[in-house]
Amino acid sequence: TVREAELLQYLCIHPNRVLKREEILLQLWGENDYFLGRSLDVFISRLRKQLHGSQSVSIDNVYGVGFVFNVKK
Numbered sequence: 001t002v003r004e005a006e007l008l009q010y011l012c013i014h015p016n017r018v019l020k021r022e023e024i025l026l027q028l029w030g031e032n033d034y035f036l037g038r039s040l041d042v043f044i045s046r047l048r049k050q051l052h053g054s055q056s057v058s059i060d061n062v063y064g065v066g067f068v069f070n071v072k073k
Helices: 002-013 021-028 034-051
Strands: 018-020 057-062 066-071
Touching: 002 021, 002 034, 002 066, 018 021, 021 034, 021 066, 034 057
Parallel strands: none
Antiparallel strands: 018 066, 057 066
16 A cells, blocks of 8 residues: 555664664654554564565564664575
């Protein structure tokens, strides 16, 4: 989806860096609320499924903070 593509692009621009949930929500949705946070979780889950077979990239949780888009070289 367009939203997944925007999220993946944002993650790619900030590789190997902890991204706070609030930061992602504000950048992509323009606001931060509970329901958008749940939507973010769904989009992250979908991206993980698409990237599952990759040996060079992954999206990891940072408990209580956000996510890291890991890119291995």
